[in-house]
Amino acid sequence: MLLxxxxxxxxxxxxxxxxxxxxxxxxxxxxxxxxxxxGTYAGRYVPEYNQDFFLGIxxxxxxxxxxxxxxxxxxxxxxxGVKSAANYSPECVGYGSDQWxxxxxxxxxxxxxxxxxxxxxxxxxxxxxxxxxxxxxxxxGTPDQRYNLSFIVNNGVEVDKPFIGVSIxxxxxxxxxxxxxxxxxxxxxxxxxxxQRLALQWIQENIAAFxxxxxxxTIWGESAGAQSVGFHLVAYNGRDDHLFxxxxxxxxxxxxxxAMWTADYYTPMYQALVDNVGCTESIDVLGxxxxxxxxxxxxxxxxxxxxxxFVVIDGDMITKLASYQLEAGEYVHVxxxxxxxxxxxxxxxxxxVNTSEQFLEVLxxxxxxxxxxxxxALGDLILNAYPDDPCEGIPVDLGCTRLNNxxxxxxxxxxxxxxxxxxxxxxxxxxxxxxxxxxAAYCYRFNTRPNGVSIYSGVNHFQxxxxxxxxxGGYGYDVTPDPFGGVPESYYGVAKLMSSSWASFINDLxxxxxxxxxxxxxxxxxxxxxxxxxxxxxxxxxxxxxxEADTYRADGIDTILSLNHAFHx
Numbered sequence: 001m002l003l004x005x006x007x008x009x010x011x012x013x014x015x016x017x018x019x020x021x022x023x024x025x026x027x028x029x030x031x032x033x034x035x036x037x038x039g040t041y042a043g044r045y046v047p048e049y050n051q052d053f054f055l056g057i058x059x060x061x062x063x064x065x066x067x068x069x070x071x072x073x074x075x076x077x078x079x080x081g082v083k084s085a086a087n088y089s090p091e092c093v094g095y096g097s098d099q100w101x102x103x104x105x106x107x108x109x110x111x112x113x114x115x116x117x118x119x120x121x122x123x124x125x126x127x128x129x130x131x132x133x134x135x136x137x138x139x140x141g142t143p144d145q146r147y148n149l150s151f152i153v154n155n156g157v158e159v160d161k162p163f164i165g166v167s168i169x170x171x172x173x174x175x176x177x178x179x180x181x182x183x184x185x186x187x188x189x190x191x192x193x194x195x196q197r198l199a200l201q202w203i204q205e206n207i208a209a210f211x212x213x214x215x216x217x218t219i220w221g222e223s224a225g226a227q228s229v230g231f232h233l234v235a236y237n238g239r240d241d242h243l244f245x246x247x248x249x250x251x252x253x254x255x256x257x258x259a260m261w262t263a264d265y266y267t268p269m270y271q272a273l274v275d276n277v278g279c280t281e282s283i284d285v286l287g288x289x290x291x292x293x294x295x296x297x298x299x300x301x302x303x304x305x306x307x308x309x310f311v312v313i314d315g316d317m318i319t320k321l322a323s324y325q326l327e328a329g330e331y332v333h334v335x336x337x338x339x340x341x342x343x344x345x346x347x348x349x350x351x352x353v354n355t356s357e358q359f360l361e362v363l364x365x366x367x368x369x370x371x372x373x374x375x376x377a378l379g380d381l382i383l384n385a386y387p388d389d390p391c392e393g394i395p396v397d398l399g400c401t402r403l404n405n406x407x408x409x410x411x412x413x414x415x416x417x418x419x420x421x422x423x424x425x426x427x428x429x430x431x432x433x434x435x436x437x438x439x440a441a442y443c444y445r446f447n448t449r450p451n452g453v454s455i456y457s458g459v460n461h462f463q464x465x466x467x468x469x470x471x472x473g474g475y476g477y478d479v480t481p482d483p484f485g486g487v488p489e490s491y492y493g494v495a496k497l498m499s500s501s502w503a504s505f506i507n508d509l510x511x512x513x514x515x516x517x518x519x520x521x522x523x524x525x526x527x528x529x530x531x532x533x534x535x536x537x538x539x540x541x542x543x544x545x546x547x548e549a550d551t552y553r554a555d556g557i558d559t560i561l562s563l564n565h566a567f568h569x
Contacts, residue, residue, distance in 0.1 A: 031043055031044060031045065031084075031086070032044075032045055032052040032054075032117070033082060034054060034113075034209040034210045035209050036057075036205075036206040036209050037078075037205055037206055038058075038075060038077065038078050038079065039078050039079040039080065039081075039082075039083060040081070040082045040083070041054055041057060041082070041083055041084075041085035042082045042083070042084055042085060042086070043055070043085050043086060043113075044085075044086040045117060046150070049150050049153075049154050050116065050117045050118060050157075051114055051115065051116060051117055051150055051153060051154070052113075052114075052115050052116075052117050052119075053085075053086070053112070053113075053114055054085045054112065054113040054114075054115075054210065055085055055086060055087055055088045055089070055112045055113075056085055056086075056087055056088055056089035056110045056112065057085050057110055057111055057112070057113065058075045058109060058110050059075055059109060059110065059111050059168070059198060059199045059202035060072040060073060060074060060075050060109040060195065060198050060199075060202075061073045061074070061075055061076070061109075062106070062107040062109065063106060063107070063108075063109060063171060063175075063191075064106055064107060065290060065291075066290060068106065068175075068289070068290045069175075069178050069183065069188065069191070069286065069289060069290060070188055070191070070290075071187070071188055071189075071191055071194050072109060072191065072194055072195045072198045074198065074201075074202075075202070088112065088142065088143040089105075089107075089108060089110035089142075089143075089169070090102070090103035090104050090105035090107070090108055090141075090143075091103065091104050091105075091108060091140070091141025091142070091143055091144075091169065092104065092105075092106075092108035092109075092141060092169050092170065092171050092172050092175065092176070093105070093106060093108070093171075093172065093173070093175050093298065094135065094138055094139035094140060094141070094172040094173055095138050095139055095172075095173055095301070095302055095307040096135065096136075096138065096139035096140075097139070097479050098135050098139040098140040098141065098144060099139055099140075099141070100478075100479065101478065102141060102143050102144065103143075104141075106175065106294060108141075108169050108171070109169060109170070109171070109195055109198075109199075110142075110169055111142070111166055111167065111168045111169065111199055111202070111203075112142055112149075112166065112167045113164060113165070113166050113207075113210050113212075114149040114150060114153050114164065114165040114166075114167075115153070115164040115165075115210055115211055115212070116153065116154075116156075116157050116162050116164075119162070119164070119211040120211060122162060124213070125208060125211055125212055125213035125216075126162055126163055126164045126211055126212055126213060126216075127162075127163045127164070127212075127213055127216035127217070127218065127506055127507050127508070128163060128164045128165075128166060128203065128207055128212040128213065128214075128216060128217045128218070128506075129152075129163050129164070129165050129166070129217075129218050129220055129502075129503075129506040130166045130167075130168060130199075130200065130203065130217060130218065130219045130220060130244070131147060131149065131165065131166065131167040131168070131220055131221065131225070132168060132170070132196060132219065132220065132221035132225035132226075132228045132229060133147055133167070133221065133222070133224075133225050134221060134222045134223030134224040134225040134226065134251075134252070134462075135172070135223070135224055135225075136223070136224050136308065137172060137173070137176070137177055137192065137224045137227075137308075137309065137310060137311070138172050138173040138307050138308055138309075139172060139173075140172070140224075140225075141169060142167040142168065142169050144476055145475040145476030146465060146466065146469070146471060146475065146476035146477065147167060147465075147469065147476075148469065148471065148475060148476070149165035149167060149469075151469055151470040151471060151472075151499065152165065152468070152469055152470055152499045152502060152503055153165045153503075155470055155496065155499045155500045155503050156500075156503035156504075156506070156507060158500075159500045159503065159504065159514040159515075160514065161500070161503045161504045161506075161507035161508065161513070161514050162507065163503060163506045163507050164207070164210060164211065164212045166203060166207070166212075168195075168196060168199040168200075169195075170192045170193070170195035170196045170199070170228075171191055171192045171195055172192060173301060173306075173307045173308070173309060174273065174301045174306055174307070174309055175191075175192075175301075176191045176192025176193075176195065176309075177190065177191065177192050177193075177309035177310060177311065177312075178191070178266075178270065178273075178309060179263040179265075179266040179270065179309060179312050180263055180264070180266055180267045180270035180271070181263060181264045181267050182267075182270070182285065182286065183263060183270070183286070184262070184263035184264070184312075184314060186286065187316075189263055189312055189314035189316065189317065190311050190312060190314060190317050190318060193228060193231055193232075193235075193311055193317065193318075194317065196228055196232070197232065197235070197243070197317075200217070200219070200232075200243040200244065201243065203217060203243075204217075204242075204243060215242075215245065216245055217243065217244045217245060217246075218244060218245065218246035218247065218248060218505065218506045218509075219232060219243075219244045219246075219247050219248070220247070220248035220249075220250075220502070220506070221248070221249065221250070221252065222250040222251055222252065222462070222464075222465055222468075223250070223251050223252050223461065223462065224252065225250075225252065226248075226249035226250050226251055226252025226253060227249075227252040227253065227254075227256055227311075228252075229247050229248065229249050229252070230247075230249060230252060230253045230254030230255070230256075230322065230430070231254065231256075231311060231318065231322075232244070232247075232332070233247060233254055233331045233332045233334075233336075234254050234318070234322045234325045234326070234330065234331045234332075235317050235318065236316075236317060236319070237319045237320075237325070237330050238325055238329075238330035238331040238332060239332075240332045240333075244332075244334065245334055245335075245509070246334050246335050246336065246505065246506070246509050247332075247334055247335075247336045247337075248336065248337040248338075248502065248505065248506075249336065249337065249338045249339075249427075249430075250339060250340075250464060250465070250468065251339070251340050251341060251344060251423050251461055251462070251464070252423065253338060253423070253426045253427055253430045254322040254325075254326060254331065254426075254430060255322050255323055255326075255426035255429065255430070255564070256310070256311065256322070258310050258369075259369060259372040260310070260311065260312065260313055260318075260321060261312060261313065262312055262313050262314070263312045263314065265312070266309065266312070269306055269309075272306065273289075273300055273301065273306050274288075274289065276300040277289070277292050277296055277297055277300050278292075279292065323564045326429070326430070326433045327433075329437055331433075331437075333437055333438070333439050334439065335439055335440040335441070335442075335505075335509045336430070336434055336439070336440070336441050336442070337441075337442045337443075337444070337502070337505055337511065338427050338430050338431055338434075338441060338442075338443050338444075339427060339443055339444030339445060339446060339464075339534070340419070340423045340424045340427045340445065340446070341445070341446045341447075341459045341460060341461060341463055341464055342394065342395070342396055342445055342446065342447045342458060342459040343394045343395040343396065343415070343419065343457065343458030343459045343460045344418075344419035344422065344423045344424060344460060344461050345394055345414075345415035345416055345417065345418035345419025345420065345421075345422070345460075346394065346395060346415045346418075346419070346456070346457045346458055346460045347457075347460045347461035347462075348368065348418045348419065348422050348461070349368060349411070349414045349415040349417070349418030349419070350362050350367055350368070350408070350414055350418075351406070351407055351408050351411060352405070352406070352407075352408045353408040353409075353410040353411065353414050354405055354408050354409040354410060355409070355410065356383055356388060356410070358410070359379075359383060359410055359413070359414055360376065360379045360380075360383065362414065363378075363379045363382060364376065364379060368414075368417070368418045368421055368422070369421065378563060381559055381563070382417060382556075382559060382560075384559075385555045385556040385558075385559035385560075386413055386416060386417045386553075386556045387413070388410065388413055389413075390402040390403075390412045390413070392413075392416065392553070393411075393412025393413050393415060393416045394412055394415050394416045394419060394458055395412070395415070395455060395456065395457065395458025395459070395460075396447075396458065397449070397455055397458060398412065398455065398456070398458075403456070407456065416553065416556070417556065420553060420556055420557050420560055421560055424553075424557065425556075425557040425560040425561055427443065428443075428532075428550060428557055428561075429561050429564070431443040431527045431532070431550070432527075432529055432532070434527065435527045435528060435529045435532075436529060440509070440526050440527075441526065441527040442505070442511055442524050442525075442526065442527065442535070443527050443532075443533075443534045443535075443550060444524075444534050444535045444536070444537060445534050445535075445536045445537070445548070446459060446463065446464040446467070446536075446537045447459055447536050447537060447538045447540075448463070448464075448467065448491065448494055448537060448538055448539040448540070449463065450463050450466065450481075450483030450484070450487070450491075451481055451482060451483055451484060451485040451486055451487050452480060452481025452482070452483065452485065453481075453483075463483070464498070464537070466483040466484070466495070467483075467491075467494055467495040467498045467499070467537070468495075468498050468499055468502055469499065470495045470496060470498075470499035471483075471495075472484045472491075472492055472495055487539075488539065490539040490540070490542075490544060491539045493539070493544050494537055494538070494539045494544050494545070497521065497537070497544050497545065498537055500514055500515070501514070501524065511524050512524050520542075520543050520544075521543045521544055521545050522535070522543065522545065522546060522547050524545075524547075525547055527550075531549075532549065532550040532551065533547050533548065533549060533550055534547070534548055534550045535547055536548050
């Protein structure tokens with residue numbers, strides 16, 4: 001059962017958390033209100049958590065017609081009276097299971113604000129945590145119940161570290177990241193990332209109307225959301241636009257896991273899409289794309305291998321490879337949380353690799369590093385750094401077991417490399433860089449395998465999300481098993497501990513401050529390059545967390561970091 005929620009309130013909560021799928025209208029009578037620069041919004045009071053919801057608030061003009069495949073434009077119109085903000089807007093158009101069960105629309109540039117209803121009792125404006133969802137830049141959305149902010153916002157109140165939660169939508173796949181020489185020539189690049197940036201600017205201008213402090217914003221994301229956070233840290237050559245004072249990155253960082261190119265790289269993919277929808281002979285190709293019926297364009301994106309588009313180096317928002325910028329100190333110098341999961345690589349590595357020769361072939365093919373094949377000489381370096389020894393591989397819980405041919409005799413070796421190459425090496429490098437630059441970095445490894453996850457997958461990608469959000473009811477896990485189904489009480493303790501640590505960091509940039517008197521769980525150390533340490537979130541230990549030296553797989557990770565520019569080009 002939940003540790004801090006009675007059975008009675010849990011029944012009420014079951015009705016409460018399905019709000020993302022709720023489309024009913026809500027009367028503005030006696031509803032909480034907030035007066036923004038555009039006009040006054042009426043939200044919804046939720047007594048189960050004593051919270052106010054303001055949902056589906058536009059921060060940009062709808063990206064339709066001439067604004068399709070264009071950089072976002074500020075929502076610059078005003079209205080009189082009071083407008084309802086009681087229901088989530090549709091998700092942005094995406095491709096994958098994260099879209100299942102939720103309405104989608106091109107008109108999707110909205111954000112949501114969740115605040116403690118008694119926010120004014122604190123006598124000062126509250127800090128703000130801004131959630132940026134993941135999904136590979138091609139799926140996901142703010143109505144997703146797995147990202148319900150109520151639990152973590154409530155935990156902030158319970159540990160006297162209150163904050164206001166905001167979740168922002170951004171355009172996905174081709175709708176948000178279409179790229180070509182022609183679009184770059186027009187000045188249109190990285191539209192989805194610019195959506196996020198515009199939302200952050202809206203927050204600066206308007207969050208005070210909700211009781212938030214615009215000088216105390218922390219941006220926070222997972223996977224592609226964490227990569228987005230990493231991009232905002234280096235955007236515009238690391239220029240500090242004072243949009244945030246802290247950053248949290250879960251399984252993602254400034255060094256994108258995928259190779260980065262200029263927009264020209266995607267021109268063949270772009271041309272295939274143009275041909276597919278019949279715009280090839282148009283005098284104004286972009287005008288034709290913008291005028292193409294949604295269903296036609298959506299079908300073409302979904303069926304022509306044109307769903308995966310990524311951030312590009314455009315010489316403007318993204319000026320160069322992040323690895324060069326971090327080396328030069330060209331990033332926003334703010335405190336960070338940065339971490340990854342123990343067995344990330346099982347989500348990104350190959351199966352069926354049974355020999356070192358096959359491993360080399362995988363490296364050369366670009367399967368692990370999308371679009372980047374590793375040259376044979378570099379492949380040999382990697383094989384030497386990642387020996388054929390299952391005792392040194394992942395998943396860690398398998399001990400020294402070598403798996404069978406269906407997984408691949410080399411599965412644990414290739415998975416260890418894949419996890420390090422995609423997330424963990426770059427996470428370590430970001431922590432080292434921040435420490436060298438004089439900024440606090442709190443780094444972690446998540447090591448609790450949720451219910452329903454096979455031991456052969458281990459603690460793989462995304463598994464920390466339910467714990468950070470303290471989603472112990474398993475809301476939104478309709479496609480995969482409830483992470484907390486039948487687990488020991490210690491799992492609930494880890495969720496409460498992690499969620500409260502995140503809330504504490506958002507509140508005052510110190511994840512320890514809510515529990516400085518706790519003698520059971522060790523405090524989370526600030527990263528130190530002379531003695532690098534992570535905190536490990538682990539439901540298998542009595543203290544729920546422990547501190548480790550951040551030196552595991554040092555030879556392999558050092559090799560990857562020495563090849564930084566080759567991997568992240």
